[in-house]
Amino acid sequence: MTTQTTPAPPVPATQTSRERAGRLFQQHGALLVLAVLLVAGTVAFDSFTTPANLGNIATASSFLAIIAIGMTFVIISGGIDLSVGSLFVLGGVLAAYGSRYGAAVALALPLVVCGAFGLVQGLIIARTRMAPFIVTLAGLLAARGLMLSLTDEGATTYLVEDDLFARIGQGGVFDVGYPFFVMLLVLAVAAVFLQRTGFGQNVYAIGGNEDAAALMGVPVARTKVVVYLVSGLLAGLAGALNAARLSSGVTILGIGLELDVIAAVVIGGTLLTGGAGTLGGTIAGALLLGVIQNLINQVGGLTSSFQQVVSGAFLAVVVVTHRVLGRVREDT
């Protein structure tokens, strides 16, 4: 074949505006809806845009947001972590129990135990290549069992006995509680790791195509272990902060929390299939759930179960939108 006579074919030079719009919506859709709801809330309720109320939303959302940060790593890597709800509760109980030995123990104990849970789950997933769904479901049950045995089947509630530790959960700057600032700190560190380090690139790569990533030399097993370790640690941290805020290790809050966390991550634009997503979106997703809950409370007369109906409907809209946008991009 002579190759000299063939002209260069047209090369698509840049992204089309439609592609870009699709990506923008996927990445910032949650933020957009959040802004709309904030405006709507301001217009509808006088008591909504008060510093006290907004501070309350921010603080109340930070626990979910902290766990969701870890979950974002997990989902981008192509996995799922169902154990975080149970680890959150276990973390809270351990923190309250540990507080009798001082603030340091109250903080360290849940981190060590929940981190160990995450580590073991990660090792099992990475080594045996078992489905994360199953492994973390087992983790969910094991963590719940451990929590129940520590609390005599929920009969014993440990109270936080260290004032310093309690202040981490209850204090704040103006109307915004410290947990929100802890969340911001976690977010900043996590964002640097996810976006600006080789580890972060590896997380995206194994979520995008695990086999190809392995052939490209990505340490797949190690990356997965770290991802589940981080998720466990952050669930424990959120549990500890929550215990500090409530002054006790409450055993029933947080059951089923893993589903809210996953919802926040997906609403924030992270694809459940892995390989794509942002932490900014996740935080917007978590705040969005918080705002929805708050607005429903403002309406009054509606039970908090109704919040789940709204969040659920919203999640469905987001997933369908992803699908449609995904198709647009494949077509063009």
Added chain:
Amino acid sequence: MSGSPVPGGPVLEADGALKVFPGVTALDRISFALGQGEVHALVGENGAGKSTLIKVLTGVYRLDAGEIRYRGERVEFASPLEAQRAGISTIYQEVNLVPQMSVARNLFLGREPRSRFGLIDFAGMRERASEILRGYGVRSDVRRPLGSLGLGAQQMVALARAVQADARVVIMDEPTSSLEPREVDKLFRTIAELKEQGRSVVYVSHRMEELYRLCDRVTVLRDGRVVHTGPLAELERLRLISLMLGRNLAEVAAEGLTKFGGRHHSHAAPVLRATGLSRRHVLDGVSLAVRPGEIVGLGGLLGSGRSETAKAIAGALPLDSGEVAVAEKPVPGGSVAAAIRAGINLLPEDRKAEGIIPTLSVRENIVLAALPRLSRAGIVSEGDVDRVVETFMRRLRIKAAGPGQRVAELSGGNQQKVLLARWMAMNPKVLLLDEPTRGIDVGAKAEVQTLIDELAKEGLAVLLISSDLEELVEGSDRVVVLRDGAVVGELSGAEVTEEKIMAAIAGENDD
């Protein structure tokens, strides 16, 4: 085995390498030696064990027996990462890269440029990626997801990634199968540069011209054994083919290089008629007609709209305007199911992504689409299914342990035949074949070509897309040439020659 000396001393060797998969001995105690600064061709039919050899050399698979030596020392790479760190870089046959990630990230994954504090310097990374890729003729925005590029451009990114300064050995498993001529040229220049720098290359390809142009020595594999190794220039082309096929020379000579018979003449009314197929930026008023018993070729470069035309006819690409009719009856657009009902079947280009379901068995893959036809009142007749599967496995000479074997375990050529069998089981009227012989070996290629010929003789209307000009010319009764999504020429009878097609592609008769 002929024990020719390894030039420049061996860099990478396999000695007595044994690799057994359930039911298959993929490598049967073979020895292989790659010399310093040589380009070494690794050839063999599909399923001969080439990819497996590459994978045991680079730490993807562990050997069951034997050893690997690298630079004189015994090595046991536990992962591709270790092999890469040691300086062996590989373009594997299957997907190499991560489609969702940007082009730049794919290029630099694992060795991103760092700024202060050891963080990734994205601006610098994008700049360097654009610069490097321009050298490979890839001019897309490097922030685009890799998957949005054409297969050829993706392959060039894989090449750019593999050819790193620290790579002593570069292994390429069928790198040209989705490249267009311009990209192939670049690949060859890159290989020549590697050789000049004293680096070694293992090159797997089915294309004879390429092998003779590029390679110093050759190792021929057949059924997991080495049947020949030595300098390539001393080996005649026909002899090489006969070594690969295990057939004798006279047989190969008598049958020629492609397996298409004479032309089919048909004066019947066209069974497939496509009129004015248009889609913004993709297709621009493409019209064509295919008579029963006729093979119509679609010529053009990658990206000229050939695959898109086939997809549009098969209802897999929504159109802005245009009409498809089978036997003068319009087919509702944009629906694959409607097209199949009308008798139109498409063998897609990317069989891994669009056709084969690798986790299912050969049997299930074959009857997948035909199930409604093989069932009465919703109940599938196992006996009928067995009969259909057996007929097609025999007729298409599908090499598998049995109908129950998973398709993922078959070689590329056999996967392609399974797909063909699937559509033939549907009794189609129109068959659209998008690169039916790409990436499959000489033997399987000849068989597929014979089969296409037989199908046309039986009265099927065939639309054939092929980047292999020889195949297009010998196979087609007429050729419709596309450029930038529009028909720029139609050749029939004696006009169907490689020169005329290339002239039409190049637009030489425009001015």
